[in-house]
Amino acid sequence: xxxxxxxxxxxxxxxxxxxxxxxxxxxxxxxxxxxxxxxxxxxxxxxxxxxxxxxxxxxxxxxxxxxxxxxxxxxxxxxxxxxxxxxxxxxxxxxxx
Amino acid sequence: xxxxxxxxxxxxxxxxxxxxxxxxxxxxxxxxxxxxxxxxxxxxxxxxxxxxxxxxxxxxxxxxxxxxxxxxxxxxxxxxxxxxxxxxxxxxxxxxxxxxxxxxxxxxxxxxxxxxxxxxxxxxxxxxxxxxxxxxx
Numbered sequence: 755x756x757x758x759x760x761x762x763x764x765x766x767x768x769x770x771x772x773x774x775x776x777x778x779x780x781x782x783x784x785x786x787x788x789x790x791x792x793x794x795x796x797x798x799x800x801x802x803x804x805x806x807x808x809x810x811x812x813x814x815x816x817x818x819x820x821x822x823x824x825x826x827x828x829x830x831x832x833x834x835x836x837x838x839x840x841x842x843x844x845x846x847x848x849x850x851x
Numbered sequence: 852x853x854x855x856x857x858x859x860x861x862x863x864x865x866x867x868x869x870x871x872x873x874x875x876x877x878x879x880x881x882x883x884x885x886x887x888x889x890x891x892x893x894x895x896x897x898x899x900x901x902x903x904x905x906x907x908x909x910x911x912x913x914x915x916x917x918x919x920x921x922x923x924x925x926x927x928x929x930x931x932x933x934x935x936x937x938x939x940x941x942x943x944x945x946x947x948x949x950x951x952x953x954x955x956x957x958x959x960x961x962x963x964x965x966x967x968x969x970x971x972x973x974x975x976x977x978x979x980x981x982x983x984x985x986x987x988x
Contacts, residue, residue, distance in 0.1 A: 800933070802936060810936060811936070
């Protein structure tokens with residue numbers, strides 16, 4: 755879970771987004787967020803601060819089963835991005851006050 | 852670690868400290884020592900790899916050192932988040948500690964499902980997508 759491990763995970767997620775949600779990726783690239791640092795915390799603590807207590811317990815239990823891949827939390831991150839892509843793309847990256 | 856643990860909002864009813872928070876801190880400290888010790892012992896047994904062989908390329912020495920550095924974790928910001936969940940469920944500090952060690956091992960040294968790749972290396976994108984397609988279709 756050191757810096758290089760985290761870096762690799764972010765890169766994988768970046769590639770996954772590029773492939774699965776190309777529209778969102780273009781948007782992120784345009785606004786300079788294509789390094790995916792905004793998902794750093796989510797990946798680091800396995801979405802612990804994003805979901806409610808019951809949901810976190812359930813999610814972790816599922817992730818620990820290593821179903822399909824030991825890196826399944828990357829897909830969860832991708833799914834979250836996919837669910838919220840409209841909201842993200844609707845946002846003005848540089849709002850003028 | 853000290854800054855990481857308490858509730859960030861001083862107004863919150865969860866601010867300050869309590870017995871469980873202190874226990875959490877103790878466990879993280881113990882993990883820090885435990886993990887460092889494991890690594891501290893490794894290079895000694897492999898000391899034949901390091902000089903006094905003067906011809907031994909220093910770049911290679913460095914890569915060995917990096918290998919050991921990869922094995923150690925110590926405290927990383929966010930660990931308190933991970934441990935707190937386990938502790939809250941198990942309600943027992945020794946159980947929580949060892950489960951946490953297992954969890955960290957899993958994170959750092961997760962055996963790769965693709966043996967040719969280094970451990971904990973996310974599989975290449977093509978393989979991930981293939982697995983995904985096979986299960987959805």
